[in-house]
Amino acid sequence: xxxxxxxxxxxxxxxxxxxxxxxxxxxxxxxAGFDVVVVxxxxxRTTDDLIELAERISPVPDRRELDMLMATGEQASVAxxxxxxxxxxxxxxxLTGGQAGIRTxxxxxxxxxxxxxxxxxxxxxxxxxxxxxxxxxGTSEEGELTTLGxxxxxxxxxxxxxxLRVREQGGCCEIFTDVDGVYTADPRLxxxxxxxxxxxxxxxxxxxxxxxxVMHARAVLFGEKYGVPIHVRHSQKPDSGTMISRExxxxxxxxxxxxxxxxxxxxxxxxxVRNAVGLQxxxxxxxxxxxxxxxxxxQTEQGAATMIAxxxxxxxxxxxxxxxxxxxxxxxxxxxxxxVGLAKVSVVGVGMKSHAGVASRMFRALGDAGxxxxxxxxxxxxxxxxIDHAEGxxxxxxxxxxxxxxxxxxxxxxxxxxxxRI
Ligand code: ADP
Ligand code: ASP
Ligand code: MG
Numbered sequence: 001x002x003x004x005x006x007x008x009x010x011x012x013x014x015x016x017x018x019x020x021x022x023x024x025x026x027x028x029x030x031x032a033g034f035d036v037v038v039v040x041x042x043x044x045r046t047t048d049d050l051i052e053l054a055e056r057i058s059p060v061p062d063r064r065e066l067d068m069l070m071a072t073g074e075q076a077s078v079a080x081x082x083x084x085x086x087x088x089x090x091x092x093x094x095l096t097g098g099q100a101g102i103r104t105x106x107x108x109x110x111x112x113x114x115x116x117x118x119x120x121x122x123x124x125x126x127x128x129x130x131x132x133x134x135x136x137x138g139t140s141e142e143g144e145l146t147t148l149g150x151x152x153x154x155x156x157x158x159x160x161x162x163x164l165r166v167r168e169q170g171g172c173c174e175i176f177t178d179v180d181g182v183y184t185a186d187p188r189l190x191x192x193x194x195x196x197x198x199x200x201x202x203x204x205x206x207x208x209x210x211x212x213x214v215m216h217a218r219a220v221l222f223g224e225k226y227g228v229p230i231h232v233r234h235s236q237k238p239d240s241g242t243m244i245s246r247e248x249x250x251x252x253x254x255x256x257x258x259x260x261x262x263x264x265x266x267x268x269x270x271x272x273v274r275n276a277v278g279l280q281x282x283x284x285x286x287x288x289x290x291x292x293x294x295x296x297x298x299q300t301e302q303g304a305a306t307m308i309a310x311x312x313x314x315x316x317x318x319x320x321x322x323x324x325x326x327x328x329x330x331x332x333x334x335x336x337x338x339x340v341g342l343a344k345v346s347v348v349g350v351g352m353k354s355h356a357g358v359a360s361r362m363f364r365a366l367g368d369a370g371x372x373x374x375x376x377x378x379x380x381x382x383x384x385x386x387i388d389h390a391e392g393x394x395x396x397x398x399x400x401x402x403x404x405x406x407x408x409x410x411x412x413x414x415x416x417x418x419x420x421r422i
Contacts, residue, residue: 261343
């Protein structure tokens with residue numbers, strides 16, 4: 001029987017009724033002839049509540065202890081979901097990430113999956129049982145409990161789907177959530193956002209990394225690397241959805257497929273440091289060792305000295321500051337400053353590779369709306385502008401409408417007659 005992985009997000013298991021409904025989705029898939037591995041997030045706002053609780057005890061909780069605490073959220077929901085499946089007569093068993101064979105590096109709070117030992121899951125499946133795996137967590141080689149970063153249950157699900165080779169068997173990874181697919185922008189922020197029937201891994205990866213919280217970026221990376229088809233669906237109305245798959249020719253017709261906003265950004269700037277050979281490698285390796293994702297790196301020469309600035313998400317700012325301060329102390333020179341309250345608005349599309357005028361259209365639209373741009377970064381398939389946090393939502397709406405994203409394919413037509421290049 002082909003195997004599928006079904007992942008249920010926090011809102012999809014937020015109370016006993018929803019847990020029962022999630023169990024019926026799983027039972028339906030069993031009846032349709034699939035072996036099912038289930039992954040669940042913590043119920044509703046549990047993870048936020050646990051973090052708040054920790055902060056009432058310690059303003060900056062120890063990361064190892066915080067992992068111990070946060071991991072309990074997923075353990076509660078998988079136990080309840082397994083009970084609901086048993087009530088329906090399905091043979092199911094809840095597993096922690098470690099019990100399911102998920103091994104990670106030892107970086108608490110943002111661990112990365114290093115390998116998956118599938119033996120236990122495969123044995124359960126061969127006995128006709130349904131493993132119900134706690135998302136967002138694993139254990140390090142030292143046996144320490146770790147978590148994968150906020151939203152990490154998606155990554156658990158896609159990584160399991162890759163390890164169990166679901167694609168080779170004609171299966172996929174289904175992400176059940178509180179929205180019926182991937183939209184041209186977060187539908188909570190942009191009223192006219194439109195659902196996309198399909199999107200390439202490349203585009204979804206950029207959108208996720210740039211703030212589209214519907215998927216965890218590392219989940220998309222696993223999907224792309226191992227070719228796992230990912231189907232994003234509504235847990236209550238699962239009829240349609242968005243398929244995340246490899247790029248095909250028709251995807252290139254659209255210059256811009258979607259836009260995203262990341263509004264919790266801080267910028268770290270380093271000044272008065274000599275531009276010695278190896279400086280950049282030393283600094284960014286130290287940040288990478290702590291799994292801190294840095295972005296928007298800018299370097300400018302100032303006489304004999306240099307200035308380097310980069311952005312990180314607010315939750316990573318404390319660690320990033322400490323690492324930079326340590327590196328500057330080792331160098332015996334340099335000054336660090338930190339800004340908060342920044343945001344980043346981005347447009348994404350594989351069609352940008354072959355369409356001109358995307359950047360100019362975005363800059364003009366932001367300018368016409370009176371929104372100042374602090375910094376610009378581009379790749380082959382995205383353009384990002386750093387702006388003030390206070391302008392975030394307006395900027396997102398502005399670029400969404402500038403590319404006609406709420407109106408089906410009008411962006412294609414508009415881009416073909418816009419010949420200006422940046
Ligand atoms: P879950 O708990 O199921 O993992 P999340 O809250 O992590 O759910 O992700 C779903 C949310 O992602 C939606 O409610 C929506 O507000 C948000 N979102 C952000 N960008 C997008 C987008 N481009 N398309 C759809 N949803 C998006
Ligand atoms: N419960 C975790 C979080 O809230 C993981 C997840 O939902 O994917 O971030
Ligand atoms: Mg999520």
